[in-house]
Amino acid sequence: MSDKYLEQEIATRLAEFFDDPLGFVMWAFPWGQLPEMSVVRLPEPWRSQFHCDFGPDKWVCELLEDIGRGVRERGFDGVNAVMPQRIAIASGHGIGKSCLTALLVTWLMATRPHCKGIVTAVTASQLTTKTWAEINKWMKRSVVADMFEYTADSIRAKEAPETWRVDAVTCKEENSESFAGQHAASSSPFYIFDEASGISEKIFEVAEGGLTDGEPFMFMFGNPTRASGTFYAAFNDRKKRASWYTRHVDSRDVAITNKRQIEAWKDEYGEDSDFFRVRVRGEFPNQASNQFIPSFSVEEAMKRAPTDHPTVATIGVDVARYGDDDSVIFFRFGKNAKMPYRVFHGLSVVALAHEIKKAIAYCYELGFKQVYCFVDETGVGAGVVDILLDAGYKEVYGINFSMAADDSDQFDRKRDEIWGRAREWLKKGCLVEDEDLKHDLVAPEYEIRPSGAIKLESKESMKKRGLSSPDIADAFCLTFSMLIAEYSPEDYQRANQHVAQARMDYNPLDFRF
Incomplete structure (x- = not known):
């Protein structure tokens, strides 16, 4: 066989392998001919397909096939x-x-x-x-x-x-x-x-x-x-x-x-x-040395069943500041945060205010005697708060993340404090099973200031690390903005019915207030 013919044959085969990396790998290398290429027995069905006893490990074969599929799809x-x-x-x-x-x-x-x-x-x-x-x-x-x-x-x-x-x-x-x-x-x-x-x-x-x-x-x-x-x-x-x-x-x-x-x-x-x-x-650590909320704490909260009997509903609203951020409405009823949250992208302040009104009305429809709605008023969120207050919604409280913490000895700012309260709540509370919420909660890191106060990582810093803004987690943590009396013993039974009804109302494909 001439060198020219061999080159043409190789060129033809290479064109065939453009979208077939596994086929190329099995064709291009001398599997079974060298000691280190005779270690892994090629799994089925590839052994029969390539008529070869040796080759890459199963996970490599699967990955190469998936890459080839991606080439064809594009x-x-x-x-x-x-x-x-x-x-x-x-x-x-x-x-x-x-x-x-x-x-x-x-x-x-x-x-x-x-x-x-x-x-x-x-x-x-x-x-x-x-x-x-x-x-x-x-x-x-x-x-x-x-x-x-x-x-x-x-x-x-x-x-x-x-x-x-x-x-x-x-x-x-x-x-x-x-x-x-x-x-x-x-x-x-x-x-x-x-x-x-x-x-x-x-x-x-x-x-x-x-x-x-x-x-x-x-x-x-x-x-x-x-x-x-x-x-x-x-x-x-x-x-x-x-x-x-x-x-x-x-x-x-x-x-x-x-x-x-x-x-x-x-x-x-x-x-x-x-x-x-x-x-x-091959899994990420449960908790980095400076990770504020450990993964296991969130996972345990998500496994718990709701047994709480609150009479007060709390709502947290994180308002989007940038083009790739989301506005989020999050419900929490005492130690029960199994309720679905809502995510909005690109809403105007007027449209978001309308959604918040619906969320407040929904809580009253469930029979809760009192509703507290904490809205992030940092940046454009101030406009949302103004609209709601002007409309007479006394349930609404504007929360500025950069304001002083109630416990200034332990926390640097308000946002640090509400995340700290949420971290403690997770030890006994029950959380909706949701991967996006989990990733948001475990993503921020923290530092200890010279004063000894905890300072949570900013959204801007997280973006520099390649992470998205933890909008869902911020909305959840906003429900801890004030220390309020969420329980009334004489209404436990009635309140428990509210929670059960709310869970029955939830349709993940069409959630309505």
Whole structure:
């Protein structure tokens, strides 16, 4: 067979694998021919499909198939830009992330002429000695090895070395401009972040600008060591996670991991410890060192059944300040916060005031003797409060988050205080089971001021960390703005009927007051 014929045959096969990364991986590498490529037995149905006993682990096969499906769904035509594929994998140790990175880079570089990529890792040592070394090793043993030139920090196509390449770039903040747009409008710009939990938010912010043309890809891999940042937000932020394909990979489920070491960690630290969660289960820690509300506290509150008998209803309203924020109306009846909340996007102050009137009327219809409605009057919320007060709604109280706390020795400002009261309430209260609310509650961090008072992280600071504004949680916490008498013993039985009726009235598809 002539070299020219072989090149034509390879080119034909590469075109076939444009939307089939798993097929490419099984075709391009010598599975079963080297000792380290004869470790994992290829699971069914892929073993029969590819007539091969060895190959990637099951989770890798599934991921590659899902990526191929994403390519087909987007249907990139080489001209019109498509939505990026964003892939985030949180895992325990030893699952073969560096190998997966190498497989992906080889597939992208081989099947997409003039693509441009950047690979980075949390440290220069991790990048050069592990991630980049693994990419070089696997690409050189593939059937497309001769298409490329290899250097210490770059792999380039011999045909077009300046426009068809992937580079290893350190992720120091001062190097952030290196992550600017890849400008591969007729091909695929791609980014791969190894140990993504520790990478600076500035890097991710700049890299986002490279996802605007062509057929972009962004991959994040790593142990979920931090309960904040872009990597965390991909799994947990209620607004951002919709744009990410996410997956947790437990080291115990992967063929190549050291099971004896894992058992030793289980005995030493416990299966529910943060060490085991992060290093083995591939799950984020229950509570970061400066996380204000721990995850387990919210989870326990969501599991409790409502047994409370309040006679007073409280409503919290967080008013949107910015274009991507939401206005939220939240109900709480004593220790029962199982009621559905409402989220509004883009409402005018007049329209939001109308929705609040309906919420107050609903509580009275349920038979509650008194209603307290606490509205965030910071910024545009002041207009909502004015409209309601002018209309004679004495139930409405404007709350400014920056006003002084009642307990100024313990809390810096009012917002810090109401979150503190909510944190205590969660120890005995029952909360609606809702992932968006949970993520909002556990997202903010805090600090201790020189005076000893607690200062909760601001919404602006959270956005700089890649997280959305915790609008739902703020609305819930607003229900603790005042210390009020929520109970009347002689009305317990009647009040319990109000709660039961409210739960029956709830239709998640058409919630009406």
